[in-house]
Every structure is written in structure tokens, then in C-alpha cells.
Amino acid sequence: MRSVIIHNPLSGFGSDAIFEFERALVHAGDECTFRVLAPDFVPEDVVGDADDFDICVLSGGDGSVTGLLYALRNRNVPVCVFPSGTANLLFANVGNAPEPAALARACRVGHTASVDLAEISWVDERGNEHVRGSGIMSGTGFDARLMEAALPKKAAMGQAAYFAAAFANPRPTVEEFTIVVDGQKYHRRGISCMVADNAMIQGDIQIVPDCRMDDGLLDVIVIETQDAAQMLRPLFSGIVDRSGKSIGRPHLEFFRGREITVRTERHVPLEIDGDVASSGVTEYRAKVLPGACNIVVDSMSSYQPCSDAPARFADADEIAFPKE
Numbered sequence: 515m516r517s518v519i520i521h522n523p524l525s526g527f528g529s530d531a532i533f534e535f536e537r538a539l540v541h542a543g544d545e546c547t548f549r550v551l552a553p554d555f556v557p558e559d560v561v562g563d564a565d566d567f568d569i570c571v572l573s574g575g576d577g578s579v580t581g582l583l584y585a586l587r588n589r590n591v592p593v594c595v596f597p598s599g600t601a602n603l604l605f606a607n608v609g610n611a612p613e614p615a616a617l618a619r620a621c622r623v624g625h626t627a628s629v630d631l632a633e634i635s636w637v638d639e640r641g642n643e644h645v646r647g648s649g650i651m652s653g654t655g656f657d658a659r660l661m662e663a664a665l666p667k668k669a670a671m672g673q674a675a676y677f678a679a680a681f682a683n684p685r686p687t688v689e690e691f692t693i694v695v696d697g698q699k700y701h702r703r704g705i706s707c708m709v710a711d712n713a714m715i716q717g718d719i720q721i722v723p724d725c726r727m728d729d730g731l732l733d734v735i736v737i738e739t740q741d742a743a744q745m746l747r748p749l750f751s752g753i754v755d756r757s758g759k760s761i762g763r764p765h766l767e768f769f770r771g772r773e774i775t776v777r778t779e780r781h782v783p784l785e786i787d788g789d790v791a792s793s794g795v796t797e798y799r800a801k802v803l804p805g806a807c808n809i810v811v812d813s814m815s816s817y818q819p820c821s822d823a824p825a826r827f828a829d830a831d832e833i834a835f836p837k838e
């Protein structure tokens with residue numbers, strides 16, 4: 515088996531788990547390329563030769579992993595998402611077992627699922643066009659301001675940084691959103707409008723019921739509450755009911771579609787998968803890329819295809835460097 519591990523050392527808390535994973539992944543006769551990302555890496559260059567490998571492992575936070583996944587779109591290489599970031603929401607939504615040895619085994623078993631990505635595009639204040647991939651959620655309004663506020667604290671506080679930022683910004687501004695979903699136009703007042711490929715956020719809270727990344731559709735979520743305290747209530751009820759079905763309808767509204775445009779009257783920050791992509795936009799578009807990626811799933815994942823196919827790379831339980 516030939517594998518490439520692409521690791522972002524700047525993501526998360528600098529854990530050594532990826533080396534434990536590599537040790538469990540490689541067997542006698544294998545070849546493994548370990549690629550460490552530079553701070554200013556260009557995703558297309560990093561994965562340029564990915565098709566030469568049997569498997570491509572992406573180790574980093576949500577922002578770096580989804581950027582690389584987007585660069586790997588519509589290529590057939592099996593991709594394993596390894597959780598090395600602060601929140602690892604994409605990994606959590608895929609639902610694989612998180613232990614490094616279990617993930618290495620899933621790579622050797624080699625069962626994959628075909629999943630959608632979102633392609634986000636916008637024009638910045640200088641008139642330059644930008645396009646980026648998203649695997650979780652992107653949005654304008656309060657969620658983007660939260661990400662901006664949480665950014666300096668992420669390294670020290672981890673996920674708690676997002677909650678700390680929510681309490682520090684209790685009165686978000688209300689925006690007028692014009693939302694076009696597959697040609698159908700809606701006007702809504704709210705603090706945030708997000709487009710989701712995946713809807714499980716920090717704390718395993720499912721903010722949209724039945725949001726899946728293999729249905730060829732994106733979910734649009736409008737948060738209509740006017741202060742963060744009101745938003746935290748549905749979030750806490752989500753902790754009790756993780757299916758998301760009990761979340762109060764007055765606060766959140768959902769749409770589902772393939773092509774979405776979100777406009778605001780004022781410039782608002784745009785957030786993509788936890789990173790602030792632009793400090794001021796009045797419009798962004800999201801388009802679904804159905805089945806764009808081929809990701810490794812284990813039997814814990816709800817994306818595990820019904821398959822009794824044998825392991826793709828045999829000897830899934832044998833390891834090359836047995837511990838004495």
C-alpha cells in the first residue's frame with residue numbers, strides 16, 4: 515500500500531497522534547510519504563500527485579482539511595480525514611472511531627463513501643473573485659463574528675473559545691438577508707445565515723435534523739434570534755436531544771437546495787468552516803458538488819455503505835512495528 519499523509523503542524527494542540535497513526539498504518543512492504551504543510555501552503559500543489567497513492571490522509575483542522583478536500587474534488591483517490599485540529603467538526607460528522615489505530619485499520623479495510631462538498635464564491639470589496647471549498651458550514655453574520663472573536667483564543671482554549679466568544683458578544687446585529695434557493699427568493703431578518711454540508715457543531719449538537727453530506731443538497735439555516743442568550747437556549751436543548759428535532763422553530767429556519775445565494779444590505783464577515791474568509795461581503799454563493807469526494811469510513815460511520823466487500827489492503831490487523 516502506498517499512502518501519503520498530509521499534516522498541518524499549526525492545527526490544534528500539536529498532538530503526536532498522527533505519528534501513532536502512521537506507525538499503525540504502515541505494514542512491511544508499504545511506502546508512506548509524510549508531508550508537513552508550510553504556513554502558506556497551496557492546496558492544489560500539495561495534492562498534485564495524490565492520484566499516485568492508494569490513500570491520501572488529511573491531518574489538520576477543519577479549515578485546512580476542507581481546503582485540501584476541495585483540491586481533491588472529483589478525483590478518485592480515497593481520503594482519510596484525521597482529526598488534528600481544534601474542533602474537528604468534519605471528522606465528527608463523518609463519525610469514524612477516533613483512535614489512531616482504529617483509523618489506520620479503517621484505511622486498510624478501505625471502505626469509502628462518496629460525499630458532497632460545497633463550493634463557496636464571493637467578490638471582495640476590491641472586486642476580486644474568490645472560490646473556496648467547504649465541508650461543514652459557511653455563513654455571514656453572527657457566526658462569522660464569533661469565529662473572528664474566537665480566533666486568538668483557539669490555541670489556548672480549544673472549543674471553549676467559541677462558547678467564550680458567544681458569551682462575550684451577547685447582542686449580535688440583525689441583518690436583512692435575501693436568500694435565493696434554487697431560484698426561489700426569501701427575505702428574512704436574522705443574525706446569521708449559514709449554508710451547511712454538515713450540521714453537527716461543537717458538543718455533538720445537530721442544528722439541522724437529517725442533514726447529510728451524501729444527499730446532493732445543501733442546508734440553509736437562518737438564525738432569527740436577536741441575542742446570543744436566545745440562541746444558546748436552543749443549543750442547550752440540543753444537548754439533551756441530539757437529533758435536533760426539538761430545536762425551537764422560531765429561532766431557526768431551514769431550506770434545502772443545490773444552488774444558494776445569500777445577500778445582505780451591509781458588508782458582513784464571511785466564515786468558511788471556522789475560518790474568516792472575508793471581513794466584508796454583501797453576497798456569497800454556495801453550490802453543491804455532489805459526490806465530489808471519496809472518504810474512508812468505518813463501521814461506526816453513518817456513511818458506511820452496506821458492503822461485505824473484503825478489506826482492500828489485506829492483513830488489516832497486522833502491524834509492522836509490534837510493541838514488545
Ligand SMILES: [Mg+2]
Pocket residue numbers: 630710711725726727728729730731732733
Ligand atoms: Mg446535504
